[in-house]
Amino acid sequence: xxxxxxxxxxxxxxxxxxxxxxxxxxxxxxxxxxxxxxxxxxxxxxxxxxxxxxxxxxxxxxxxxxxxxxxxxxxxxxxxxxxxxxxxxxxxxxxxxxxxxxxxxxxxxxxxxxxxxxxxxxxxxxxxxxxxxxxxxxxxxxxxxxxxxxxxxxxxxxxxxxxxxxxxxxxxxxxxxxxxxxxxxxxxxxxxxxxxxxxxxxxxxxxxxxxxxxxxxxxxxxxxxxxxxxxxxxxxxxxxxxxxxxxxxxxxxxxxxxxxxxxxxxxxxxxxxxxxxxxxxxxxxxxxxxxxxxxxxxxxxxxxxxxxxxxxxxxxxxxxxxxxxxxxxxxxxxxxxxxxxxxxxxxxxxxxxxx
Amino acid sequence: xxxxxxxxxxxxxxxxxxxxxxxxxxxxxxxxxxxxxxxxxxxxxxxxxxxxxxxxxxxxxxxxxxxxxxxxxxxxxxxxxxxxxxxxxxxxxxxxxxxxxxxxxxxxxxxxxxxxxxxxxxxxxxxxxxxxxxxxxxxxxxxxxxxxxxxxxxxxxxxxxxxxxxxxxxxxxxxxxxxxxxxxxxxxxxxxxxxxxxxxxxxxxxxxxxxxxxxxxxxxxxxxxxxxxxxxxxxxxxxxxxxxxxxxxxxxxxxxxxxxxxxxxxxxxxxxxxxxxxxxxxxxxxxxxxxxxxxxxxxxxxxxxxxxxxxxxxxxxxxxxxxxxxxxxxxxxxxxxxxxxxxxxxxxxxxxxxx
Numbered sequence: 255x256x257x258x259x260x261x262x263x264x265x266x267x268x269x270x271x272x273x274x275x276x277x278x279x280x281x282x283x284x285x286x287x288x289x290x291x292x293x294x295x296x297x298x299x300x301x302x303x304x305x306x307x308x309x310x311x312x313x314x315x316x317x318x319x320x321x322x323x324x325x326x327x328x329x330x331x332x333x334x335x336x337x338x339x340x341x342x343x344x345x346x347x348x349x350x351x352x353x354x355x356x357x358x359x360x361x362x363x364x365x366x367x368x369x370x371x372x373x374x375x376x377x378x379x380x381x382x383x384x385x386x387x388x389x390x391x392x393x394x395x396x397x398x399x400x401x402x403x404x405x406x407x408x409x410x411x412x413x414x415x416x417x418x419x420x421x422x423x424x425x426x427x428x429x430x431x432x433x434x435x436x437x438x439x440x441x442x443x444x445x446x447x448x449x450x451x452x453x454x455x456x457x458x459x460x461x462x463x464x465x466x467x468x469x470x471x472x473x474x475x476x477x478x479x480x481x482x483x484x485x486x487x488x489x490x491x492x493x494x495x496x497x498x499x500x501x502x503x504x505x506x507x508x509x510x511x512x513x514x515x516x517x518x519x520x521x522x523x524x525x526x527x528x529x530x531x532x533x534x535x536x537x538x539x540x541x542x543x544x545x546x547x548x549x550x551x552x553x554x555x556x557x558x559x560x561x562x563x564x565x566x567x568x569x570x571x572x573x574x575x576x577x578x579x580x581x582x583x584x585x586x587x588x589x590x591x592x593x594x595x596x597x598x599x600x601x602x603x604x605x606x607x608x609x
Numbered sequence: 610x611x612x613x614x615x616x617x618x619x620x621x622x623x624x625x626x627x628x629x630x631x632x633x634x635x636x637x638x639x640x641x642x643x644x645x646x647x648x649x650x651x652x653x654x655x656x657x658x659x660x661x662x663x664x665x666x667x668x669x670x671x672x673x674x675x676x677x678x679x680x681x682x683x684x685x686x687x688x689x690x691x692x693x694x695x696x697x698x699x700x701x702x703x704x705x706x707x708x709x710x711x712x713x714x715x716x717x718x719x720x721x722x723x724x725x726x727x728x729x730x731x732x733x734x735x736x737x738x739x740x741x742x743x744x745x746x747x748x749x750x751x752x753x754x755x756x757x758x759x760x761x762x763x764x765x766x767x768x769x770x771x772x773x774x775x776x777x778x779x780x781x782x783x784x785x786x787x788x789x790x791x792x793x794x795x796x797x798x799x800x801x802x803x804x805x806x807x808x809x810x811x812x813x814x815x816x817x818x819x820x821x822x823x824x825x826x827x828x829x830x831x832x833x834x835x836x837x838x839x840x841x842x843x844x845x846x847x848x849x850x851x852x853x854x855x856x857x858x859x860x861x862x863x864x865x866x867x868x869x870x871x872x873x874x875x876x877x878x879x880x881x882x883x884x885x886x887x888x889x890x891x892x893x894x895x896x897x898x899x900x901x902x903x904x905x906x907x908x909x910x911x912x913x914x915x916x917x918x919x920x921x922x923x924x925x926x927x928x929x930x931x932x933x934x935x936x937x938x939x940x941x942x943x944x945x946x947x948x949x950x951x952x953x954x955x956x957x958x959x960x961x962x963x964x
Contacts, residue, residue, distance in 0.1 A: 413874075479813065586814060
């Protein structure tokens with residue numbers, strides 16, 4: 255086995271290590287550090303306004319000449335059901351009151367925002383784009399490919415991987431059940447039904463069914479995980495949690511500490527924060543909201559309804575009322591520079607391969 | 610990396626491949642074939658009467674001179690609640706009627722059966738015993754160790770692995786969430802609460818926290834999985850589903866075909882068949898019984914209540930009313946000899962390591 259692969263050539267990177275999008279927690283420093291260390295940094299643009307996206311890309315371009323990616327959330331047709339929003343607002347009232355927060359006005363501009371992001375990506379010459387929550391429409395894929403932008407899709411099942419390949423993605427992330435944060439699933443996707451296939455099962459079955467490069471994600475934190483993923487047939491790895499606790503990450507100290515202090519059994523998959531299932535450390539907000547499991551408004555509505563509450567809670571050091579996305583390997587999380595993390599992984603992987 | 614390890618020396622086997630207990634589906638031929646091929650065959654004795662256990666051990670000893678193991682279910686204190694059993698019998702009536710099956714008399718002799726099994730294991734000179742559902746009492750462990758019997762425990766969390774090590778187990782199976790059949794969990798263990806940590810997360814965290822040999826289980830079907838597991842720090846692998854579809858397995862053709870025809874998303878974790886959570890292919894019985902999720906009698910009661918129904922269903926080719934344990938990698942299942950399976954895995958692993 256070798257650490258260089260088709261995908262390192264395709265993405266023009268030295269090491270097959272991708273830093274996951276992690277919307278809300280990436281910084282230009284993190285993205286550039288990972289890319290400068292030889293991996294692929296990713297701007298987590300899922301929640302960005304066009305203006306913010308433009309700024310972040312500019313900043314990253316100032317910090318690195320090497321390839322980096324932008325991760326986007328693919329919009330889907332979702333219904334705004336006023337009654338559901340009213341109910342949720344009533345349940346969220348105690349939290350808003352605690353922080354003196356106004357009820358937000360929900361916007362349904364997700365699709366417009368996505369299209370604006372595509373324009374910015376083309377204008378700014380972004381070399382690589384990754385997608386979560388689905389596959390963009392064919393005309394968008396063709397526009398990006400015409401500009402020689404490399405496309406990375408996300409799949410939680412073999413069927414989703416095949417759909418990504420058919421749509422023209424160059425690379426597909428196999429997101430195993432261990433992964434922290436949002437499930438990338440787009441075939442079925444409620445908290446009860448979202449596919450949760452472990453990385454050990456998902457990767458080899460996916461590799462057997464698609465010809466494009468497969469990147470393993472979920473539970474991978476170190477050189478052991480990199481070599482294991484390559485053995486399963488992946489050409490590289492994507493890591494979120496491992497980079498989330500790094501020095502350059504935008505996650506708060508509260509958030510980083512919550513991960514470091516947690517155990518492998520502490521996470522659950524829940525849709526109560528954003529309306530889409532995501533893996534995070536269990537806390538009071540999840541427990542309280544579990545009652546209304548069937549009545550949570552869809553993403554992006556629920557995300558907008560809870561966003562200010564989560565920010566306010568994090569600001570005052572309240573880990574019980576904010577999301578704490580984490581994968582199932584928190585015992586392997588380290589508070590070190592993303593640069594050192596990449597270096598250590600490659601060193602450990604090479605030692606394993608040469609042992 | 611090398612395929613020989615501390616554990617191959619400890620178990621006195623050539624290859625670090627353990628065939629999982631798979632109560633109900635192992636045959637002496639399967640056990641002996643795996644051992645003769647250089648791995649470790651395991652008699653799945655979980656449901657055996659003392660007489661049956663004695664017979665199976667004798668038969669295996671006739672078929673191989675090499676080490677093999679016996680897998681036992683560790684009994685736990687469970688309550689027989691007459692009301693719960695009455696309700697379940699009412700819900701099961703339509704199934705019994707369909708097959709002309711009498712209501713069974715539930716026996717609570719699990720503990721006695723376990724103690725008898727320990728005597729037989731000592732008398733017959735069984736070299737290795739593995740345990741599922743917990744850790745036996747200290748006096749039993751000491752009696753087995755005094756006879757130089759090697760002990761293998763099962764853990765689904767780091768805490769359970771540490772408990773196994775403290776109790777004196779020589780080896781611990783890290784059972785990842787991908788694994789088919791019963792969850793070995795003994796800390797928390799209801800369908801809702803049973804820990805489901807993916808193999809990619811579980812193995813390296815476990816290796817970091819215990820000094821005894823860790824064996825990876827869950828989703829592993831081929832040489833790729835073996836090398837991946839070794840990279841994560843495991844000293845070997847345990848496979849159930851991969852051996853279940855082998856020629857020598859005792860599983861019915863119905864059962865084997867159900868696995869071969871299924872996809873990675875087709876399994877669920879359910880307690881409706883036996884009273885303990887187990888991963889199997891979703892079917893009508895699971896759907897119907899899901900309604901009574903909170904009212905399923907504990908193992909071994911529910912197991913006894915549904916056992917004859919499941920056997921009768923399997924006999925008439927009804928895959929909807931019987932258990933179909935399977936892990937999350939059914940696309941990798943093969944109908945080949947267990948001997949060839951072991952040989953292929955070692956060949957593929959060596960090719961990967963030398964590539």
